Amino acid sequence: MEQWRRWIAENVLLGSAPEAIRAVLVQNGFDAAEAGREVDAALESPYVQGGSRVANRLRKREWALTVYGRLARMRAGSGVVERRERPSRDEFFEEYYAQNRPVVITGMLDAWPALGKWSLDYFRDRCGDREVEVQFGRESDANYEINGPAHKRVMPFREYLDLVEKAGRTNDFYMTANNGSRNRDALDVLWSDIDPIDEYLDGDARGKSFLWLGPAGTKTPYHHDLTNNFMAQVIGRKHVKLVPMHDTAYIYNTVHCYSEVDGSDVDDARFPKMRDAQVHECTLAPGELLFIPIGWWHYVEGLDTTATMSFTNFRRDNDFAENYTTYQHL
Incomplete structure (x- = not known):
């Protein structure tokens, strides 16, 4: 009762x-x-x-x-993720970072050695014998992201790469930011292939960068982060759906920073308010950089085998978690 x-x-x-x-x-x-x-x-x-x-x-x-x-919907170009060729530092921080607007930046990663070097074979040669941490058993758990710690598994990087290569399309295993602490050291030989993005980042990405690696079909469910983020695509393509922070009332947020809505197949009967959310979509290709503003809900799906780096070490204030207290059920 x-x-x-x-x-x-x-x-x-x-x-x-x-x-x-x-x-x-x-x-x-x-x-x-x-x-x-x-x-x-x-x-x-x-x-x-x-x-x-x-x-x-x-x-x-x-x-x-x-x-x-x-009011935001009245803005010209509302609902579209802009694409900009190498905006200056002032342009980026004034027009996107401070205004909480996403943008795809092109040209900024052209000099990265990783774009020409990275492949599954390259990973095997460079660090295949290292022990890495990966998320496993995701397809058997509808709340795999919330229950991330329960899905961690440690294995030789070479074995994981073999699984990725042979998998076809699946979301059952994925190396994500939840595995970042261990993998940052295990895969340190790869970081020399990543040039600093000094125009926007503070140059010291260690401890604030993450490698995401998985087969086609990997999914990151709708959620928002407690920081602004850069998603730098290196291998393959990812499709991203973003919902503005001001549309939080429509996203069915019941736990911490997670939504109940399946971004791959929205159930309109169960989640009718999602019809009122303005969903921005873009496909990120190798060499492109997506700025995901703090508070924006995003769903990400790998269209191919993908490798992605994410960064949070911006040259402007990015510490917004201090007063965040709603980690529980809402």
Whole structure:
């Protein structure tokens, strides 16, 4: 019964009509009179009434974000991820970083040795015997990203590369940022193939960069990060869907920074509000750099075997996690 009372209180605070709450209770076996008493008790509870004031404040903030989103849609080019050839430092930070707007940057990685060298065979030759950490068993767990620590496995890099090469299309295994701490040292011989992006980054990427490596079909579900991020594509292509931070109300965020929505196949019946979210899409090719602004929800799918580097060491303030406290269920 306590679980149902929590459900009643939550729906009262969410603004559901009392008669609708009663109807659901009756559909789930409650006597109509009992359902009425429970809903009335919630409505009269000083705790719920106090919570209603907090809920009203949150609705005000949600309204403000909705207004901001509507205004953003009026901007020329809204809904499109811009592509820019080597914008200057000032242009990037003023037009995209400070304005919380994504952009695909071309030309900035042209001198990277990795673009000409990196391949599965090259990885085998350079560091195939190193022990790496990888995510495994993802396809058997709908919440594989949330449960990431449970999917970690250590194995020789050579064995993982063989799996990637023979896999075909799968999301069952993937080397991700969740494996970054171990792999950063294990694969250190590769970092000399990555030139600093001094125009935008502070030059010291160690500890703030991550290698993502997997077969075609790898997926990163809709989530937002607590930092601004660069995604630098080296091998293969990735398709990216992005939803602005101001559309958070439509993304069904119930745990920490994760969405319940499957970006590969949105269930409109289950998630009708997603129709109101403005989804920006782009395909990232080798040598291209995608700026993902903090708070923007993004879903990423590998179209080919892919290798990607991500960076967070920008030349501007990128420490936004200090006051973030909602790591729990929302």
